Amino acid sequence: xxxxxxxxxIIVLCLSPSSLADDSALPLCADEEFLKFFNMIVEHQxxxxxxxxxxxxxxxxxxxxxxRREAYTSELPMCADAIAIQRLxxxxxxxxxxxxxxxxxxxxxxxxxxLLRLPDSQARIEDLLSTMLGVDRSAAPPPLQRELPACGMxxxxxxxxxxxxxxxxxxxxxxxxxxxxxxxxxxxxxxxREENIPLLPLCAESIDLAQxxxxxxxxxxxxxxxxxxxxxxxxxxxxxxxxxxVATVTNWLDQWSAAVVSQASAAPSASxxxxxLPPCAPSDLPAGFEALKFEYAALLERDAAKADLANxxxxxxxxxxxxxAQLPNCEEAFALRWFSMxxxxxxxxxLAVDAGNSxxxxxxxxxxxxxxxxxxxxxxxxLEDLLAHGQRKLREGKTAAxxxxxxxxxxxxxxxxPVFWEFTxxxxxxxxxxxxxxxxxxxxxxxxLLWTHLPRCDDALAMGLLMRAIAADxxxxxxxxxxxxxxxxxxxxxxxxxxxxxxxxxxxxxxSACGNVHGATMTYYxxxxxxxxxxxxxxxNCNIVTTASRGQRLDVVDDLSNWYxxxxxxxxxxxxxxxxASQTPPEG
Numbered sequence: 114x115x116x117x118x119x120x121x122x123i124i125v126l127c128l129s130p131s132s133l134a135d136d137s138a139l140p141l142c143a144d145e146e147f148l149k150f151f152n153m154i155v156e157h158q159x160x161x162x163x164x165x166x167x168x169x170x171x172x173x174x175x176x177x178x179x180x181r182r183e184a185y186t187s188e189l190p191m192c193a194d195a196i197a198i199q200r201l202x203x204x205x206x207x208x209x210x211x212x213x214x215x216x217x218x219x220x221x222x223x224x225x226x227x228l229l230r231l232p233d234s235q236a237r238i239e240d241l242l243s244t245m246l247g248v249d250r251s252a253a254p255p256p257l258q259r260e261l262p263a264c265g266m267x268x269x270x271x272x273x274x275x276x277x278x279x280x281x282x283x284x285x286x287x288x289x290x291x292x293x294x295x296x297x298x299x300x301x302x303x304x305x306r307e308e309n310i311p312l313l314p315l316c317a318e319s320i321d322l323a324q325x326x327x328x329x330x331x332x333x334x335x336x337x338x339x340x341x342x343x344x345x346x347x348x349x350x351x352x353x354x355x356x357x358x359v360a361t362v363t364n365w366l367d368q369w370s371a372a373v374v375s376q377a378s379a380a381p382s383a384s385x386x387x388x389x390l391p392p393c394a395p396s397d398l399p400a401g402f403e404a405l406k407f408e409y410a411a412l413l414e415r416d417a418a419k420a421d422l423a424n425x426x427x428x429x430x431x432x433x434x435x436x437x438a439q440l441p442n443c444e445e446a447f448a449l450r451w452f453s454m455x456x457x458x459x460x461x462x463x464l465a466v467d468a469g470n471s472x473x474x475x476x477x478x479x480x481x482x483x484x485x486x487x488x489x490x491x492x493x494x495x496l497e498d499l500l501a502h503g504q505r506k507l508r509e510g511k512t513a514a515x516x517x518x519x520x521x522x523x524x525x526x527x528x529x530x531p532v533f534w535e536f537t538x539x540x541x542x543x544x545x546x547x548x549x550x551x552x553x554x555x556x557x558x559x560x561x562l563l564w565t566h567l568p569r570c571d572d573a574l575a576m577g578l579l580m581r582a583i584a585a586d587x588x589x590x591x592x593x594x595x596x597x598x599x600x601x602x603x604x605x606x607x608x609x610x611x612x613x614x615x616x617x618x619x620x621x622x623x624x625s626a627c628g629n630v631h632g633a634t635m636t637y638y639x640x641x642x643x644x645x646x647x648x649x650x651x652x653x654n655c656n657i658v659t660t661a662s663r664g665q666r667l668d669v670v671d672d673l674s675n676w677y678x679x680x681x682x683x684x685x686x687x688x689x690x691x692x693x694a695s696q697t698p699p700e701g
Contacts, residue, residue, distance in 0.1 A: 115360065125562070126616070127322035135143075139192065139193035139196065139261065139262070140192050140193065140253065140254055140259040140260070140261070141192060141193060141194075141248070141252065141253040141254075142190065142192035142193060142194040142195055142250065142253060143192075143250055143253040144250050146190060146194070146195065147194055147245065147250065150194055150195060150198045152255040153202060154198065154202070154238060154305055163367065165324075167626070173335065182203065182206075182354065189307055190256055190259075191261060191320065192207065192253070192259060194245050196315060196320065196324070197241060197245075198241070198245075199324065200310070200323075200324060200327045200328075201237065201238070201241055203324075203327065203328050203331060204306070204327060204331050205237065205238070206304075207328075207331035207332055207334070207335040207351070208227055208331065208334075210338075210339075211227055211334055211337075211338035211339070212225060212227035212228065212338070214335070214338040214339045214341070214342040214344060215227065215338050215341060215342060217342055218341060218342035218343065220296075220341075224296065226296060226299045226334075227299075227303070227305055227338075228305060229300075230300065230303045230307065230467070231232050240504050255561075260317075261315075261316060261317040261320065261574075262316045262317065263315065263316060263317050263318070264316035264318040264319050265316075268314040268316055268318075268319060269318065269369055271313070271314060272313065272314070272319050272322055272323075272365075272369065273366060273369060274646065274657060275309055275313060275326065276322060276326065276362050276365060277366065277643065277644065278305070278309070278367040278646055279305065279309075279326055279329070279330065279362060280362065280363070280366075280643070281641045281643055281644065281645065281693075282298075282301055282302060282305055282330075282333075282358070283642070284329055284330065284333040284355065284358075284359055285296060285300070285333065285336075285337075286333065286336035286337065286339075286340060286349070286351060286352040286355055287333075287336060287337035287340045287341070288340055290337070290340070292341060295337045295338075295340065295341045296341070297692070298333075298334075298337055299334045299337050299338060299341075300333040302330045302333055302337075303330075303334055304653075305330060305653065306326075306327065306330040306331065306334075308652070308653040308654060309326075309653055310327045310330070311327060312324070312654070314483055318369065321361060321365065322361070322362065322365040322369075325361035325362050325365070326358075326362060326464050328354070328358050329355055329358030329359055329361075329362060332354045332355040332358055333351075333355050334349045334654060335351045336349060336351035336352050339351060343538045358440075360575060365373045368643065370455050377468045390442060390443055390444040390447055390514055390516075390569045391443055391444065392443060392444045392445065393441065393443035393444060393445045393446050393496070394443070397437045397441045397443050397446065398440075398441070398446065398496070399440070399441075402496075405436055405437075406493055406680070408432060408436060409432070409453055409457075410456055410488070412428060412429060412460070413456060413457065413460060413486070415428075416588055422464060422465060422468060422593055422596065422598060423428050423593070423598060423602045423603065423604055423611075425461070425464065426461060426593065426603070426604040426605055427604040429457050429461060429602055430516055430605070430608055432457075433454055433457075433582075437450045437453055438450075438658055438686065441570070442514040442574055443514075445492055445495055445496050446496070447569075447574070448488070448492055448494070448692060449489065449492045449496065451564060451578075451581070452485040452488045452489045452492065452587070453485075453489050453680060454581070454582070455485035455585070456485035456486045456489050457561065458585040458586075458589060459485060459486070461589045461592075462553070462588060462589055462592050465589065465592035465593050465595070465596045466592060466596075468596040468597075482519075512529035514569060514570055514571045515569075515570045515571070515575055516571055516572075516658070517568060517570035517571060517572045517573050518570070521568040521570050521573055522572070522573070524568060525567075525568060525576060525577075526620070528566070529562075529563060529566065529567065529577070529580070530576075530580075530620070531644070531660070531661075531662045532559060532562060533559065533563075533580045533583075533584070534662055534664075534665070535662070536552075536555055536556065536559050536584055536587075537583070539551075539552055539555055540552055540587050540591075543591070546595055549588070549591050549592070549595060549638070552587075552588060552591070553588045553592075556584045556585060556587065556588045559584050560578075560581055560584055560585065563577055563580060563581055564581075564585075565566070572619065572622075575619065576616065576619050576620075578618045579612050579615055579619070580616065582608070583609055583612050583613060586605040586608055586609050586612075587605075587609060589605050590603050590605035590606055590609065593605070634668035634669060634670050634680060635668075635669045635670075635672060635696070636666060636667070636668065636669070636696065637666075637667040637672070637679075637694040637695060637696055638664055638665065638667065638694065638695055638696070638698040638699060639661045639662060639663050639664060639665045639667065639689075639693060639694055639699075640663065640693060640694060640695045641661075641663055641693045642661045642663065643662075643663060644661065644662055644663070645660065645661045645663075645693040645694070646660055646688070646689075647659045647660060647661055647679065647681075647687045647688065648687060648688050648689070649687060649688070650688060651674065651678075651688045652676075653690075656687070658681070658687050659681065661689065661698060664698060664699055667679045667689065667694055668680040669694070670686065674691070675690065675691050675692075676688045676689070676690060676691060677689050677690075677691050677694055
């Protein structure tokens with residue numbers, strides 16, 4: 114679900130007009146409040162002027178800073194200067210302690226990520242204060258009258274992407290990691306914080322997340338530094354802080370990604386995939402079209418006993434391949450094909466569940482089951498009216514699906530296909546019968562998503578039909594297995610295998626079409642925990658153009674820097690951070 118929310122969020126971000134809040138929209142702090150913040154900065158400088166690389170001093174300052182953290186987060190009011198100073202002080206204290214821990218372990222300055230990546234702390238303080246001093250605060254509103262600007266949908270979309278990207282960075286305390294891995298992870302966290310935190314919108318719904326992302330990236334890096342130095346758990350104050358920060362990020366993502374999904378789902382289908390096929394003309398419909406209705410009805414009403422379930426499944430597959438596949442890709446006929454298959458899938462699943470009796474873990478079919486029969490009946494009525502004598506000349510002109518545009522192909526492979534892989538991954542991990550019920554719900558949800566947002570163009574329709582068939586046949590296969598049929602007798606198993614091969618061939622066609630443009634490519638795989646952002650250029654400051662799922666194949670044309678240049682399905686190139694890709698597929 115998270116991955117779906119993220120992909121939809123990126124799409125909304127690309128389609129929506131910009132509404133990002135900026136810091137100038139935050140209420141000003143009063144003069145007396147600013148003086149309080151200034152005193153906090155002075156206290157910080159005094160404490161960190163001491164040499165804290167000695168173990169005893171490092172331990173004392175760590176404890177003092179953890180106690181002061183509460184003041185940073187609870188005493189500061191919600192105004193622009195306070196938010197900026199809170200963020201800076203938490204970063205500076207964590208960075209100073211992390212740097213000192215690495216120095217205490219004898220790490221050379223040239224290898225210390227804190228010294229390599231970050232400017233002097235005094236310079237960071239002076240830069241911040243220079244923007245605050247001299248500000249006319251006479252118009253600062255009283256605390257009770259302050260109101261933060263509301264986040265726009267584009268703000269929330271950007272924040273959803275940032276939260277998910279942070280969670281993919283392995284924000285742990287680094288127990289058990291080898292020294293090289295620890296230093297590399299610290300460097301990535303500091304780089305991510307440096308490049309992303311300043312760009313986050315600050316608005317009412319985002320403050321907690323933005324501060325948590327800043328603090329958690331700081332705490333994770335410092336915790337790893339303490340572990341690198343071999344300091345005991347009692348002397349490492351950061352893991353509890355990190356745990357709380359990651360929980361805040363995760364909870365925020367769970368709460369607000371749903372809003373992004375809802376907004377994206379409410380957008381017109383033509384804006385996010387979907388679109389419309391040309392209407393059917395009478396001449397489009399194949400010979401013997403009327404007979405389809407009776408063949409379909411016979412399968413729909415067939416009462417298959419347990420011993421006959423395999424034959425019934427085979428009959429359905431044959432009907433889909435020999436009869437429904439003849440229907441043209443015009444509006445009413447394609448809908449008839451789709452929902453006839455959905456209605457028959459409902460029947461197959463229901464019969465298998467009934468055959469399993471009380472032993473089946475699938476107690477209730479999703480609410481969507483059964484709706485397809487009604488839609489098919491209405492479609493038959495519309496098509497029969499079309500064939501009536503008085504309607505024969507009403508439909509003329511274009512009756513074929515259009516060729517997919519680059520945008521259609523990119524949308525299909527970057528949005529719909531990852532959700533399909535999410536379903537297949539879930540199917541492959543099923544180990545207990547009771548897990549099948551959740552997969553059934555996931556199958557129905559994916560098929561509904563596919564129908565709503567599938568681009569109505571030739572190659573996309575072909576791939577969409579394959580994904581729909583695999584998603585439906587997979588749960589039918591599992592239901593028959595639960596009903597006691599031997600695997601060798603289940604007709605859906607070889608059908609799924611054939612459809613997967615055809616799907617891989619079609620995916621390969623999208624990628625191979627780019628070969629003549631960019632020359633030879635190298636095969637890499639995404640190793641991120643969930644998804645990896647793909648950007649327009651080799652920097653996290655660049656726009657996200659799409660995402661790639663864990664295990665997804667990448668066609669890389671240049672891997673000589675920290676950012677790998679990859680070929681997208683539309684033959685354009687983009688960039689992915691090198692540490693998120695490997696020539697060895699990830700496990701699991």
